[in-house]
Amino acid sequence: MKNIWKGMAALLAGAALLTACGDDSTEPDGHVPAIDVTTRKLAPDATGSNGESGTTRAYVGTVVTAEGFNLDQVGDVTFDGVSAEIVEQTIKTLKFKVPVLDLAQRDDSYRTDLLVLDRTGNIVFRYEYYVTVPVTDALASGYSPAEGTVGTVVTIEGRNLEQVTEIRFADRTILSDAFTEVVAGAEKSSVSFAVPAGNYAAGESEVAIAAVWGGVNEIDVTGEVLFRMQTPRVDPLQQPEGTNSLIGDEVTMTGEYLDLLSEIGWGDSELIVLEQTASMLKVKFPSSINPTDPVVATADIAAVYGEPAQRTVLAAAWRLDTTPQGPAKPVLKEMTAEDGKFYLGKKVTVKGENMASVEGFFVDGVAAELAGEPNDVQAEFIVPDGVTFTEASEVAVEVVYGGGTKVDFGTATVYPFYYYKDVMLGSGSSSVKNYPYPEYAWTNAFFLPDSGEVISTDTWVNEAVDAFARLSASNAAITSANTLNKASVTAEQYYGVQPYIFLSAASNGKLAFQNPANSASQLKTHRYEEGKTAVSSTFGTPIIFYNVLKEGATFDAVKAGEFTSMTEIEKVAGSSAPAFGTANQFVAGDVIAVQYVTYTKGAKPAADEDICKQGYMVVKEVTCGDAAAGTATDLNGHVKFDFYWSKTLNE
Structure with missing residues (x-):
């Protein structure tokens, strides 16, 4: 007023x-x-x-x-x-x-x-x-983290920081083309960079950070809260005059930020790390060090830290008697399985000491194949599928070294089935006019549960994954829907065809998982020769059925990855081609039981003994269909799922 x-x-x-x-x-x-x-x-x-x-x-x-x-x-x-x-x-x-x-x-x-x-x-x-006089200049309001080492990514926050052309870190300059990320914005923006290599004081030091915009305008980023630069520092360490270390000896060092060190070695030989904290490092000379002439050799004990790796000498000119001491007994530190659990076929990484002397592993008495060549600190093996138990069990793990000597490496819980994570499958199309057949569908056409592979249609054809499906209709493996033609296919031939799973989009948009034996029209929804030629008009050989689970104890256990056995079959499959959509059989989040039928049955399973192998598919994502409409959309998309698959249950 x-x-x-x-x-x-x-x-x-x-x-x-x-x-x-x-x-x-x-x-x-x-x-x-x-x-x-x-x-x-x-x-x-x-x-x-x-x-x-x-x-x-x-x-x-x-x-x-x-x-x-x-x-x-x-x-x-x-x-x-x-x-x-x-x-x-x-x-x-x-x-x-x-x-x-x-x-x-x-x-x-x-x-x-x-x-x-x-x-x-x-x-x-x-x-x-x-x-209003708006902020148009670059303005820094803070940064994080406030401490780190070479390679640590630091983010400066503020406004209009896209105008920043360089960062000054101590006496180093990082130009804009080396920034790891720039987020523009008049109200909120950020610039990220990696702490550069430099001649920093050992231990902890304080570093100022400044940003330059407009070519000449400098912003004080750190202010009173300087960046704490952390660089490994080792207390002076020297061998007593006239003494030499031997193979198997240990060396202990003290200092600051020693937990940042990696790739610790004597000359070109990697040392076994026995213990490592910020203030203490204990290493051991491994038996894999080759003898030298003369046997006493001198080299620096050195390590690297940061990214890019910075080499630092921990002890100069360390003398070592390289005379072999015989195969050293492996010592276990930890065993870690790929994908978190000891599933069949998964790689297990074993870390410890003297791993270079490892000759093999046994899991519950079954020999396990080595994966790669062991080194001083690590060996790897594959969980063998020769185990005989059917329920997840805690079993003994043994290591073999020195010409057959076995050492107990404790126990591990082994799951007697296979697991494949984030399988991504494309969909075929029975109507390229309505639903064009893209390259993704052609290159990600078939899933093979026995190997966990997703293969292209060309691979399916060229490697004759299912040769019977390539025959004429009169010689087809399937005499009628879901019934094996035993006059044309022997048991050995039937089991010689890998089971396979695929998706198809019908002319009306129905998107469904297919049983290769279900219909003579489904296989030809996929094309080969760069997506030009339809695969086949005959039935596929493997007989596979599906059962969609939306609730229950099995559903909960499979979803949580906590089920322990494939032998407990809750229900024989009753849906031959589950369709996608909220009004259909499945949507993302559901579990689909997959049952591969025995040759003896040759048709839809009626009892547990009719199932040769069983699996569970956890549907995680569908990007090639619309759940509400219940139809396919862009076939450049995919269905992503995790898959569990049993060993042979019945033949």
Whole structure:
């Protein structure tokens, strides 16, 4: 209200002048300009109440329009004493630009004193007008983390940081092409960079960080909270004069940030790390070090840290008697299985000491194949599928070394089935007009549960995965839907065909998992020779059925990855081709039981003994279909699932 009253006072003063001249008209004469405050015709009206700026913003250069009387007689408009450019002026309209003001950039608007003056310099209008001077310069508000080493990614947060062209870290400069990430934004932005290699003090030191924008403008990023640079520091270590270390000896070092060290070695030989903390490092000379001539050799004990790797010498010119001490007994530290559990066929990484002497492993008495060549600190093996138990069991793990000597390596819980994570499968198309057949579907056409592979249609054809499906209809492996033609296919031939699973999209958009033996029209939804030629018009050989689970104990256990046996078959499969969609059989989040039928049965299973192998598919994602519509969409998408698959249950 105070703004209106100030303007009203000026208007009344003009009216008083007119009255004194004896003119009884309702408008001021042509010599006294007046702003019409009765309707507050000031646009934009960047005003507020209680000293706060309003929601409407005005900036330097904003054109402000005022309406009133005799405005052609206005001589000047000022904001805090700075004249504004008048861009248009008539009797009833006045337009002027907000001038450049000596105000710092900030979020909140500034309250300015807007004056309108007549040609003689008298104030005819005064108004509190708010002007915003936005932050357009780069501005840093903080950074994280506040500590690290070479390679640590540091993120500076603020606004307009996309303008930053270089970062100064201690005496190093990181140019913009080396930034790891830049997020632009006038309100919120960030710049990330990796701490560069440099000649930093050992232990902990403080480093200032600055950012440069506009080529010359420097921002102090760290302020009073400097970055704590961490560099490994080793207390002085020296061999006693006249002594040499032997193969198998241990060396203990102390210092700071020793937990950052990796690839610790003596010369070119890797040392076994027995214990490592921030303040202590204990290493051992392994038996794999080759003898030298003379047998006492000298080399630095060195390690690396950071990214890119920085080499640091822990002990210079360390003497070692390289005379072999015989095969050293392997010592276990830990065993870790691929995908977290000891599933059949998964790789297990064994870490410890003297692993270079490992000759093999046994799991529950079954020999396990080595994966790669063991080194001093690590050996790997494959969980053997020759185990005979059917329920997940805690069994003995043994290591063999030194020509057949066995050492107990404790126990591990082994799951007697296979597991494949994040399988991604494309869909065939029976109508390329409605649902075009893309390259993704052609290259990700068939899933083979026995090997966990997803193969292309060309591979399926060229490697004759199912040769019987390539025969003419009169010689087909399947005499009618879901029934094996035993006159044409022997048991050996049937089991010689790997089971396979695929998806198809029908001409009406139905997206479903297919049983190769279900229909003579399904296999040809996939094409080979770069997606041009339909695969086949005959039945596939493996007989596979599906059963969709949406709840229950088995559903919960499979979803959680906590089931322990494939022999407990809850129900024989009853759905031959589960379709996708909320109104159909399955959606993402469901579990689908997959049952591969024995040759003896040769048709839909009726009992547990009719199932040769069983699996569970946990559907995680569907990007090639619309669940609500229950139809295929873009066949460049996929169905992603985890898959569990049994060993042979019945033949």
